[in-house]
Amino acid sequence: MKILEIIAEEVLSEKPIWGRKGKKVVRKFRCTSGIRKGRIVSQPAQCFASINIKSRITLKRTKARMGARLARKAKMTKRINPASKRLKYLNR
Numbered sequence: 656m657k658i659l660e661i662i663a664e665e666v667l668s669e670k671p672i673w674g675r676k677g678k679k680v681v682r683k684f685r686c687t688s689g690i691r692k693g694r695i696v697s698q699p700a701q702c703f704a705s706i707n708i709k710s711r712i713t714l715k716r717t718k719a720r721m722g723a724r725l726a727r728k729a730k731m732t733k734r735i736n737p738a739s740k741r742l743k744y745l746n747r
Contacts, residue, residue: 669699673745678738680745 674683674695686692689702696702696713733739 669702673742675736675738675742678736680738680741 665713668687669684670687672683672685672695673680674697674736675681678710683697683704684699686696686702687692690704690706691702694702733743
């Protein structure tokens with residue numbers, strides 16, 4: 656019984672927040688530990704999942720090539736998308 660409580664406590668230590676999935680607002684989690692510490696994921700178990708090296712390298716290359724363009728696009732989305740505007744107030 657104690658082991659189950661410890662596991663449940665560890666899973667629930669991930670901070671629940673609101674996130675965006677397309678134009679919808681959904682529940683997500685911010686990893687407080689694990690390999691993805693600080694990242695927002697849809698399930699707490701993802702904080703401890705193994706890393707896909709190929710996709711990580713691809714994203715790193717893409718960000719190096721198009722970083723400024725991605726930043727401008729994200730900034731515009733946060734300013735215009737109704738779901739993004741809603742998130743700003745929900746995650747205070």
